[in-house]
Amino acid sequence: MSYGRTFPLWRDACAPVWQDYTRHDFVAGLGTGSLPRENFLRYLVQDYLFLIQFSRAWALAVTKADTVADMRACAATVQALLSEELPLHIRICAEAGLPEPRLQQAEEAPATLAYTRFVLAAGHAGDVLDLLAALAPCVLGYGEIGQRLSREAERDSPYRDWIDTYASPGYQQLCTDMGALLDGVAARRLGPAPEVSPRWGDLCQTFRTATRLEVGFWDMGLA
Numbered sequence: 001m002s003y004g005r006t007f008p009l010w011r012d013a014c015a016p017v018w019q020d021y022t023r024h025d026f027v028a029g030l031g032t033g034s035l036p037r038e039n040f041l042r043y044l045v046q047d048y049l050f051l052i053q054f055s056r057a058w059a060l061a062v063t064k065a066d067t068v069a070d071m072r073a074c075a076a077t078v079q080a081l082l083s084e085e086l087p088l089h090i091r092i093c094a095e096a097g098l099p100e101p102r103l104q105q106a107e108e109a110p111a112t113l114a115y116t117r118f119v120l121a122a123g124h125a126g127d128v129l130d131l132l133a134a135l136a137p138c139v140l141g142y143g144e145i146g147q148r149l150s151r152e153a154e155r156d157s158p159y160r161d162w163i164d165t166y167a168s169p170g171y172q173q174l175c176t177d178m179g180a181l182l183d184g185v186a187a188r189r190l191g192p193a194p195e196v197s198p199r200w201g202d203l204c205q206t207f208r209t210a211t212r213l214e215v216g217f218w219d220m221g222l223a
């Protein structure tokens, strides 16, 4: 799945690290079902904390967006994070005996701090395109992972629920919408040939750093 034109260019510019992210051992363990539950829950608690900061970053994108249509697209992502993705985490953790107040009291792991504060700093220091470059690996990487695992994962993987969430038409639509948002902002700010813009190298670097931080997030889950 390409999710527009800009995303594949950024992804292909950091292909080895993208591979490390989307083909990580943690992801393989979700597909085969061999990932220990304890590691999955450690990841989910941190991801709960991650998604709160990530929602703030998308809310920042609402304030930085160029047009009302873009504001709506960013606001829809805030809504999806808080009302669809976060409840999945709350439900799975509650079933495992971890009610939401316990999640709220959890301490952020260094990997969570590093990733979320990087994204927020990129957004505060830069414009909406810098912010979207930092946000894209998260949204679109899980879109790719969800699609692939829904085809390749063991039918009876205990992580089917998780896989189905990211493969679902709702999440895939979010990815398609983000790809279109990204293309529109890139065209507006960089012109018809974004790859030759003087900003292109910095944007690729921001995307690459966020992708490395995704790898660090899976590593934290496996540790």
Ligand SMILES: Cc1ncc(CN)c(N)n1
Pocket: 047, 050, 051, 085, 137, 138, 139, 142, 214, 217
């Ligand atoms: C760390 C991380 N990256 C991406 C996603 C998908 N929104 C997530 N839930 N957590």
